Amino acid sequence: MSEQVKMTAEERAEWEAFKAEKAKKAEAERRRQQREAYAQMVDEELMQAIPELLNLSGEIKTVKDTVFGNFAAIIDMKAELFGTRDGGQYSHTFTNSDSSLRLTLGVNTVDGYRDTVEDGIAMVRGYIESLATDDKTHALVAAVLRLLSRDGQGNLKASRVLQLRKMAEDSGNDRFLEGVRIIEESYQPSITRRYIRAQRRDPATGAWVNIPLGITECEAHVREATEAAV
Incomplete structure (x- = not known):
């Protein structure tokens, strides 16, 4: 039968301090490892997300260029028909014959003037x-x-x-x-960015509903559609 080791109060205090310091170091190491794991997860997810978002951005630009290109001849014809070629018109709205679809193409401008x-x-x-x-x-x-x-x-x-x-x-x-x-x-405005606004008419209410063309708007659109279906 082993003899129980007795410690003085001073020795016990030292032992408790040693255990506390050891636990503190172990906790610090655990948190360090968690930070490393977090950083690695961020790196891995960014390596997947950013290329996908770059592709999405490129696809949006391609569609945007295509839509503006397809409507260029229509905008020219509109200018000839309605005499707006020299009128400084910076947005154009088009609605189909049964008034169910609507598209607005335009450019944002910043006011500017010549010295005169x-x-x-x-x-x-x-x-x-x-x-x-x-x-x-x-x-x-x-x-x-x-x-x-x-x-x-x-x-x-x-x-x-x-x-x-x-x-x-x-x-x-x-x-x-x-x-x-x-x-x-x-007046000599500076053109900044082109924009597209697409809308469809809700057959139930008759109201115009924006077709979401941005990430934030898409999420809200999906949520509203889901809620409407419930």
């Missing part, structure tokens, strides 16, 4: 400021001049120029009209 815009602004500003004769008209003039304020890129907003055009026509003042005309002729 400054001459037009000066003319408009000069005319508007000449109207300020008292506190009441000063407030009105200030409100109108806000339409000439610039955006973050230093450009006028095209929508505000349209408001100025209406004001100029209502005023009948030649100088005001000429200034607005110069601003409009200086």
Whole structure:
């Protein structure tokens, strides 16, 4: 029968500290191994996911190019038929004969102007400021001049120029009209990206339903379709 080893309080404290340190190191090693396993899983899944997504992106671009190419002749014919060739139209919507399918092709633009815009602004500003004769008209003039304020890129907003055009026509003042005309002729928007919006009409409700063309939208579309089927 083996003799039981007795430890002093100091020895037991040292033993407990040793066990705690050993457990701490073992836990640290376990977590290190988990981090390595996590990193390896991420690497493996990325190596599979990214090529698939690159292929999907390429396929989307190919379809997008094909759709724009197929509609190029139709857009040209539309311009000839309706006289919109020089109208600066940046989106085109097409609906089939029974109004069940609809497609919009367009380009996003950023407002921009040639240097001559400054001459037009000066003319408009000069005319508007000449109207300020008292506190009441000063407030009105200030409100109108806000339409000439610039955006973050230093450009006028095209929508505000349209408001100025209406004001100029209502005023009948030649100088005001000429200034607005110069601003409009200086408009030189930059085309950024092409977009496609596809829709179909829900036969049950008659409402137009967007056909999802993005990953996020596809997920929502599948969920809605699933819920509708239940």
